[in-house]
Amino acid sequence: MPIIELHWIDYAILATYFAFVLGIGFQLRRKMRSAEDYLLSGRAIPAWIAGLAFLSANLGAQEVMGMAASGAKYGIATSHFYWVGAVPAMVFVGVFMMPFYYGSRARSVPEYLKLRFDEKTRAFNAITFALMTVMSSGISLYAMGLLLASLLGWNFDASIGLAALVVLIYIFLGGLTSAIYNEVLQFFLICAGFFPLVLVGLSNVGGWSGLVTQLEKVAVSKGYVAGAYTHAWTQMSNPSANPMGIEWFGMAMGLGFVLSFGYWCTDFLVVQRAMAADSMLAARKTPLIAAIPKMFFPALVILPGMIAIAISSQANGLFQLPVKPDGSLNYDMTIPLMLQAFFPAGMLGLGLTALMASFMSGMAGNVTAFNTVWTYDIYQAYLKPNQSDGHYLTVGRLATVFGIAASWAAAYAAVKFNNIMDLLQLVFAFVNAPLFATFLLGMFWARASANGAFFGLLSGTIAASLHHGLSLPMGSQPGLKGAWLATQAIYPSEMAQNFWTAIWAFTTCFLVTVAVSLVTKPKPAAELAGLVYAYTEMPKDPPNLPWYQKPATLGALILIAVTLLNILFW
Amino acid sequence: MDLRLIIGRLLLAIGLLLVAAAWLAPTTIRTQLYGTNLNLAWGIVLIASGSLFIFTARKS
Numbered sequence: 001m002p003i004i005e006l007h008w009i010d011y012a013i014l015a016t017y018f019a020f021v022l023g024i025g026f027q028l029r030r031k032m033r034s035a036e037d038y039l040l041s042g043r044a045i046p047a048w049i050a051g052l053a054f055l056s057a058n059l060g061a062q063e064v065m066g067m068a069a070s071g072a073k074y075g076i077a078t079s080h081f082y083w084v085g086a087v088p089a090m091v092f093v094g095v096f097m098m099p100f101y102y103g104s105r106a107r108s109v110p111e112y113l114k115l116r117f118d119e120k121t122r123a124f125n126a127i128t129f130a131l132m133t134v135m136s137s138g139i140s141l142y143a144m145g146l147l148l149a150s151l152l153g154w155n156f157d158a159s160i161g162l163a164a165l166v167v168l169i170y171i172f173l174g175g176l177t178s179a180i181y182n183e184v185l186q187f188f189l190i191c192a193g194f195f196p197l198v199l200v201g202l203s204n205v206g207g208w209s210g211l212v213t214q215l216e217k218v219a220v221s222k223g224y225v226a227g228a229y230t231h232a233w234t235q236m237s238n239p240s241a242n243p244m245g246i247e248w249f250g251m252a253m254g255l256g257f258v259l260s261f262g263y264w265c266t267d268f269l270v271v272q273r274a275m276a277a278d279s280m281l282a283a284r285k286t287p288l289i290a291a292i293p294k295m296f297f298p299a300l301v302i303l304p305g306m307i308a309i310a311i312s313s314q315a316n317g318l319f320q321l322p323v324k325p326d327g328s329l330n331y332d333m334t335i336p337l338m339l340q341a342f343f344p345a346g347m348l349g350l351g352l353t354a355l356m357a358s359f360m361s362g363m364a365g366n367v368t369a370f371n372t373v374w375t376y377d378i379y380q381a382y383l384k385p386n387q388s389d390g391h392y393l394t395v396g397r398l399a400t401v402f403g404i405a406a407s408w409a410a411a412y413a414a415v416k417f418n419n420i421m422d423l424l425q426l427v428f429a430f431v432n433a434p435l436f437a438t439f440l441l442g443m444f445w446a447r448a449s450a451n452g453a454f455f456g457l458l459s460g461t462i463a464a465s466l467h468h469g470l471s472l473p474m475g476s477q478p479g480l481k482g483a484w485l486a487t488q489a490i491y492p493s494e495m496a497q498n499f500w501t502a503i504w505a506f507t508t509c510f511l512v513t514v515a516v517s518l519v520t521k522p523k524p525a526a527e528l529a530g531l532v533y534a535y536t537e538m539p540k541d542p543p544n545l546p547w548y549q550k551p552a553t554l555g556a557l558i559l560i561a562v563t564l565l566n567i568l569f570w
Numbered sequence: 571m572d573l574r575l576i577i578g579r580l581l582l583a584i585g586l587l588l589v590a591a592a593w594l595a596p597t598t599i600r601t602q603l604y605g606t607n608l609n610l611a612w613g614i615v616l617i618a619s620g621s622l623f624i625f626t627a628r629k630s
Contacts, residue, residue, distance in 0.1 A: 012587055016583050181576070185580060188577055192616060196612050346587065346588050
């Protein structure tokens with residue numbers, strides 16, 4: 001792929017964005033008077049800001065570029081990651097789980113686990129989460145450096161150094177509030193940068209009908225039925241009939257239930273945004289507000305991938321997707337290719353700014369979650385309890401510096417180890433899937449005991465490892481992709497293997513937690529008030545609240561809308 | 571600090587830069603969408619959106 005030459009106007013747009021980002025940090029600096037201000041935004045964020053930040057915290061560039069790549073590889077079925085794998089879970093966390101998170105006054109997800117169960121469950125979650133966030137942030141940095149080097153010819157070291165410095169400055173100064181404000185800016189930049197890309201791309205392929213016609217040819221040429229790239233559900237009865245290689249049960253149970261609920265309902269990176277809201281009502285509305293744009297995001301991030309594969313498959317197409325050394329198409333280059341092909345100087349600067357914003361926000365989201373978990377759940381809990389608030393504010397700032405430095409080091413580790421990204425995906429599947437079973441039982445079954453939760457979590461993680469060690473995606477070699485113990489099962493795709501790993505992890509954790517809880521002593525009812533459904537009074541909506549602001553009504557409307565989208569693209 | 575003001579100002583600034591780009595950047599086939607200069611059209615959209623954010627922030 002040829003290097004893109006940027007015009008000075010593109011640099012001006014990028015510089016304007018950096019000036020605003022740093023300006024937010026400097027503006028917020030004086031408001032950071034306590035550890036709660038710095039690490040929890042003083043619980044003063046309005047619902048609409050928390051909602052957009054909740055959405056954007058998940059919109060790192062790996063997500064944006066990855067979804068476009070999946071759109072090119074799998075077609076509209078990629079929307080399942082939104083319509084099945086996100087929106088229902090976001091409604092669930094807003095309506096049912098937020099009263100426990102917010103109402104318990106826990107400062108983090110691991111702290112909720114401590115209040116509900118015990119210290120060992122908290123420690124397990126805090127340590128794995130801290131490691132995951134640092135690795136994830138480092139990989140975001142690495143991916144950005146790699147993209148800028150290959151796309152613009154920029155120096156790798158300078159690119160990641162500059163991005164890390166900017167993120168460090170604005171989080172160091174303004175803490176979580178600064179990260180949240182910048183995530184909202186990023187949301188608007190992504191919309192502003194990608195919406196015209198979709199318009200120009202669609203116009204190039206002859207509109208939606210032209211795109212469908214072209215993708216039908218692509219599907220037939222790859223041995224699928226004509227609608228395999230343009231229908232989300234019709235080919236899900238058989239894994240070999242769709243490009244994802246997954247059937248409806250694996251999709252609904254693996255992605256739609258375990259992985260989706262495991263991520264959106266328990267990952268502190270996103271839940272932290274709702275916990276920073278200024279009231280219980282705002283905290284409950286946060287994921288619901290996020291779910292509204294989320295259900296339409298496939299049009300912004302998946303459609304460009306579908307357009308790219310349609311153009312790339314034409315003999316006289318505007319561009320061709322590059323080929324990897326192993327002969328397969330490099331789908332990751334979808335967005336950069338589209339930007340290069342369709343955007344003139346000026347718009348190109350806006351598109352690149354949107355990409356850089358998502359890289360940096362992805363990193364900032366991880367670092368702010370890391371500094372909170374480190375300060376409250378590791379440092380205050382085990383290293384230096386009972387210190388002054390000022391002490392923990394300083395530790396929070398130092399944890400930010402350490403988190404950025406560790407991310408920077410992780411970015412260089414990613415350069416040396418090709419498979420670090422695969423490893424991270426694996427760790428996510430091992431940790432998040434069983435965690436959802438722990439939360440589900442912890443919040444809705446008062447009998448779940450501390451030992452039940454800990455051993456359930458541990459056995460769920462072991463079950464995920466065993467399943468991975470005994471299964472392999474078709475065409476892969478035993479190793480990091482699986483079957484490192486023996487090859488007992490072959491899945492049609494990596495995605496199918498991941499979904500089934502999650503199903504095994506969740507089921508094992510659920511069953512072991514129930515079994516151990518039944519033979520061990522639960523916490524007394526008095527200690528479970530505000531933490532478990534049976535001993536918590538669910539928050540009542542204010543009497544004059546308009547219907548569209550009531551979480552239950554809003555949630556029901558969102559579920560109806562997302563069902564209609566599934567039917568529309570069935 | 572009203573975030574709507576910040577969003578409005580950022581969109582306004584980028585919109586103005588895009589309008590400038592419509593005149594300054596080299597004219598190619600890529601600059602056109604349905605016969606309209608893409609930088610100019612999108613620049614105007616961003617200026618309008620930015621102004622709306624600033625207006626609503628000032629109004630409340």
